[in-house]
Amino acid sequence: MALDTASPNDMNAILAKQKAAHLRDGIPSAEQRVEWLDRAIDLLVTHRTALSEAMNADFGHRSIDQSDFTDIAGSIGALKFAKKNLKKWMKPEKRSAEFPLNLFGAKARIHHQPKGVIGVISPWNFPVNLTFTPLAGVFAAGNRAMIKPSEFTEQTSELMKKLFADYYSEEEVAVVTGGPDVGAAFSGLAFDHIIFTGATSIAHHVMRAAADNLVPLTLELGGKSPVILGESADLDKAAKRIMAGKTLNAGQICLAPDYAFVPKDKTKDFVRAATSAVETMFPSGLKDNNDYTSVVNQRHFDRLQSYLEDAKSKGAEIVEINPKDEHFDQQPHHKIPPTIIVDPTDDMKVMQDEIFGPILPIKSYTSTQDAVGYVNAHARPLGLYYFGEDASERDYVLNNTTSGGVTVNDVLFHVAQEDLPFGGVGPSGMGSYHGVDGFREFSHRKSVYTQVGADLLAMVRPPYGEKYRKQVQGRIKK
Template sequence: MTHDTATGLSATLQHMRAAWQANKPGYAQRRADLKALRAAVKAQLPQMVAAINTDFGQRSAAESRIAEGMTVLSAIDHLLAHLRDWMRPTPVGAGWRLLPARAELRAVPLGVVGVISPWNYPVNLALIPLATAIAAGNHVLLKPSEHTPATSAWLAQLLAGVFPAERVSVVQGGAEVAAAFSALPLDHLVFTGSTAVGRKVMAAAAQHLTPLTLELGGKSPAIVCADYPIEKAAARLATGKWFNAGQTCIAPDYVLVEGGQQRVAALAHALGVQVRQRYGDDLAASADYTRIINDGQYQRLMAHVADARARGLDVRQLAEVPDNAAAQRLLAPTLILQPDAQATVMGEEIFGPLLPILAVDSLDAAIAHINAAERPLALYPFSHDRRAVERLLHDTVAGGITVNDCLLHFAAEGLPFGGVGASGMGAYHGRAGFDAMSKALPVLWQPRITATDWLKPPYRPLQRLLDLLVR
């Protein structure tokens, strides 16, 4: 079911909640739904890749298959493998004072979960929370991004072929619709996007005290410690940064290099080698290099480059681009060395193929730099020295960490994915998502005969029992 305006959202939600209340999905229904969704995604991978490519102008087909197809299929497989166990009531201790009572926790569904998904990974970040909500027994109202209209249309037809409209409904529209969506009295809302928009979503949701999972962003640092080989760091940073042309919420946003300017220069050179090896001498001809999503994002990124050059910073474009690069929204991998704190590229999440690199004198200086900013969504320590890594883990706070690589903690199904502070709140993926979209219902079972049958006024004859209870 698709809506083109904000009109009717409230009625749609009421209809979906009434349908959920009348027929809450049990284990068999949830499992069937997940298997049907998996089969539909698998069958339509070529159409998915084509739709995303249309929206980006050019999106690496391999990256779409990995970041959108593989991740969604893997997440559904994980949900299917664990669903029965997660749904099973968990016994908990009631305590000796309540004997012979027994206690348990039950994961019960919430109702209708809303999902507002972004444009950068328009399938992954729509379908993983949607599948998780389905696994938890909820119905889902999905608002995909207006900046990826072809993919949003593909999602709408995909889901309409799998679910009845009262179980999953897709809402399409721009900022006005998104604002109205955020203000609905949903039973849970998952939002993925910028910190600035996340604040607006949280304010709108506060009207109804709607529980939130906010997956935001921020400036995620990488730290290359003095012991770590520069060439290996460059190879792994290149993947983390230029996958999807840097349009990734957990892409390394800047790199702190321990060991002085010589190691910064070596890293810059090694990153240039990586670009040539990956994309060849003609970046525009490479099928594996993704374009910037739209003109607004392209101009925003070019403004960062212009600001850096105006400040006299060392800006190194690592590949040549044709004269019509702007028309293609083709932005080459670009390094900005030793930017000052006032450079605009250091003031906001980059979300593109620009990579600032700064030298730091010590691990202490790197930690101080990280802690002076808002808490990041991701952190990437590069070191073979376990003590150095443990110091970074102990002395900083981030949403998630991959040691000696980038991005991969997102793909670990058993790890919760989420931010902290300005980079988000709550988490999903695997059990964490199932729990977030369920109510952990505490249940105390009282037997036929219980102490409370006697624990009542007058209390004087029970003094010794009371002394025992409060000892």
């Protein structure tokens, strides 16, 4: 099935229509915003099976149970949270007026005003969740949306295009599909805000294109999210949780644990515990297991294989976790068994690129300071994970590293908290969304000051006199 691509003229016409509707209809009421959210929830509930089957087809194989949890239920949770709280979020935020005017009735407020039309560029790894979760904040803030989903998940993108057209008018939500050329043109449209989720390398192009119209951006990127296992960590429990995060969606997650620091004397024990964790999750094997997802396409399969070949050629110890000793060179999809690379060197590709697959390098370390120093010597990651019960060590790691977010004693879970902002820092992104932070991200926070009725400020207007100078002098002091 070929994507029905949109032309730049088509996209500009849709954007103009949405902007005109935004001006014509004015700021949407809370009831209108709830209706938009309810339609999205209904779309997901009604068409969950079709969406999960489309994702399965796009990946070659993707666990239906996983899709139901991560993409369908996860999206509904975000939409319901916004629906529950948006009236509270919409209320003007009180601020303090300057003394002494506040004593005479001056008021300072922040009004949250819809920005207008939000461009949503969503990726292939969670194609439904990373389209609908941003929409929770977009709709709650009273905006309209144009969506450009990934061409890698073609069937899912085409299905979403059809479903959005069934549930929303083109003035409210529109989906445009196509490849890199469409994505480039989409990034250059004069939106009121763009949220892009994807690779850091592509974000450079999105940001340059948005700059022509000075469009503000939220960039949710990725990077090499590290794990630090402290000496006090429960090794078996940590291995179970790390490998669950590394095998979910076959590691194709922007927040997947990318590499792990393990105490030097526990390296072999961690490998055994990780192997046991995978065997427990996939007792019947991996190749034909419906719970284990495929790498999305040949290009990414080849990329991941090249990491393993490069590491092997440079002398790395590679541990393939393959409980049933299956042959993955004969399969209908692109599955790769979870693989651990023990003590890789920094010249290996697997330590230079974001892995985005079920490969986990582990690095032995002797001191927490060394592990923290290594993290700080590299680009700031989207996530960081600490395992352990030593509060002083935990605080040292958290206080001396900078990452988009942190989960302690697990991986990934900070992104599942709707009341926490989600976003990166530096190369892993800018801006944040989820919950109230998404509402604020997609709102213009307009300052509104109401002056007192009495003309108390007459003395600050010319002609300046002694009373004025005394007042100013009173403010110029330590």
